[in-house]
Amino acid sequence: MFTRRKLSISVALMLALTLLMTLSASAQAPALEGTAHFRDANAASDSLLVNFGPDSEGFGGAAVLSPGSTYEGWLIDADDNKLSTGRLGRGPYLQGEYVSPSGADLLGRYSTFVITVEPLDDPDPAPSGVIAYGAATRGAVLSxxxxxxxxxxxxxxxxxxxxxxxxxxxxxxxxxxxxxxxxxxxxxxxxxxxxxxxxxxxxxxxxxxxxxxxxxxxxxxxxxxxxxxxxxxxxxxxxxxxxxxxxxxxxxxxxxxxxxxxxxxxxxxxxxxxxxxxxxxxxxxxxxxxxxxLAAFRPSVGAPPATGDSFVPMVALAALVLGAAFVLSGGLVVFRSRRRAFA
Incomplete structure (x- = not known):
């Protein structure tokens, strides 16, 4: 009885860890099909082209918002300064183009792109804070x-x-x-x-x-x-x-x-x-x-990590894998020791 209880707890813990590993891995996968990428309009990398939408099988589109709401794109620099790249629509297709009026090098300045949910009649020029999708480019890639x-x-x-x-x-x-x-x-x-x-x-x-x-x-x-x-x-x-x-x-x-x-x-x-x-x-x-x-954005659900470091979720995932292995091995040890005791 005691052995079965131990095994049940071990299996439950292992399943929980497996679920966490699945969620951790899936959270890093791009949620939208397509990219937001930099191009030259009037100067070097002075424009951002946004083009997201479902693929031929219907996957990868943005969740359709209710009437009265819209998605809006934002570029964010290292000092947390935010630049609106314009409204992108209600979904599932999100499309738009932003061209810097001053010909600024957007690629050289901005390393993060987020998509927020905004009211259509929005007098506030700042982002709502409701981040639907986000992506960040690693500093090592930008170099x-x-x-x-x-x-x-x-x-x-x-x-x-x-x-x-x-x-x-x-x-x-x-x-x-x-x-x-x-x-x-x-x-x-x-x-x-x-x-x-x-x-x-x-x-x-x-x-x-x-x-x-x-x-x-x-x-x-x-x-x-x-x-x-x-x-x-x-x-x-x-x-x-x-x-x-x-x-x-x-x-x-x-x-x-x-x-x-x-x-x-x-x-x-x-x-x-x-x-x-x-x-x-x-x-x-x-x-x-x-x-x-190389600096194109492929957003995942929610805000990107503040550091933009993709090794953070990788380390967390490795820790979860090790935890699952320890739980499984511990359960097997208990099971085998109990079998020997009853033999």
């Missing part, structure tokens, strides 16, 4: 983002240099276009190195979305380097050709320079002539925007 798209960032340099290559190609100056390519390649390699460091260090905090984007950045960097080689070859042929041949090669130079800057999405994915596999569509613009996407 890598800064190395990519901050002042003198590698992805910014690759995009700007590719734009100059395209401008020279449009002007028919093959030599000047070719002269810019070493800079493009060096910047793309630097961008790949930053993304690789993010992947192989603890900076991502185990965030699969961040790691997926980092892999895309490496892919984009490699494709920019490949396309720079194609531009170099086209520029060489244009410089050495004459007459009709030179005119045709100048057109080819422009086509490859356009792909270097914009990628291949505008003319369809090209096929690698050796492997016949679809080549990456990424160009220098994609490399830059993917770098911005």
């Amino acid at each position: 890598h983002v800064s190395a990519l798209v901050g002042e003198g960032g590698a992805a910014t340099a690759a995009r700007d240099q590719a734009a100059q290559v395209l401008a020279y190609a449009e002007a028919g100056d093959a030599d000047m276009a070719a002269g810019m390519l070493d800079g493009v390649v060096a910047s793309a390699r630097d961008a790949s190195a930053v993304a690789s460091d993010l992947l192989f260090s603890s900076a991502s905090g185990g965030d699969e979305n961040v790691e997926d984007v980092a892999n895309d950045i490496i892919d984009a960097s490699n494709n920019v380097i490949r396309l720079a080689g194609e531009v170099r070859d086209a520029a060489s042929r244009a410089s050495s050709g004459s007459g009709i041949e030179a005119q045709q090669e100048t057109k080819n130079l422009l086509a490859w320079a356009t792909r270097l800057y914009l990628g291949t999405e505008q003319d369809g994915q090209a096929l690698d002539q050796m492997t016949r596999k679809a080549e990456s569509p990424y160009g220098a613009v994609h490399l830059y925007e993917l770098s911005q996407d």
Whole structure:
């Protein structure tokens, strides 16, 4: 009787711990399908594009609010200053765009994004305090983002240099276009190195979305380097050709320079002539925007941790797992000792 009671208590404790582990893990999963990400409107990262909604199976949409209420987005900086990004609707789709009137670098300043529930007729410009969804970007991730798209960032340099290559190609100056390519390649390699460091260090905090984007950045960097080689070859042929041949090669130079800057999405994915596999569509613009996407927000239910440190729930989850293991092992020890006593 005593043994059964002990086992019952052990099983109950184990189930309770398992439930807590499930809740802890699920609380960290993004609740909304989509992202809020930074883009350039009139200046570097001066806009936030919000686009959330259910997927094809109907999951990932925001809870629909009653009439008279609406969702509103807020960017929050390290000093707890809040900036409204506008109303987003009642749900399940939440969409909006905010552009800084002064051209401020929003990505460089704000690391937290929350969505609050507000009354439609709301004279108070401050947030209500009712936070429905929230997300925060780790400081370690932001330092890598800064190395990519901050002042003198590698992805910014690759995009700007590719734009100059395209401008020279449009002007028919093959030599000047070719002269810019070493800079493009060096910047793309630097961008790949930053993304690789993010992947192989603890900076991502185990965030699969961040790691997926980092892999895309490496892919984009490699494709920019490949396309720079194609531009170099086209520029060489244009410089050495004459007459009709030179005119045709100048057109080819422009086509490859356009792909270097914009990628291949505008003319369809090209096929690698050796492997016949679809080549990456990424160009220098994609490399830059993917770098911005490292700081994209994917909100979970409720407010994010005040520290924005994703290791806090991981440590708590590990503690719960250990607790469950101890309870289970303790129950087995008691059961086996009682069996021996009765034998």
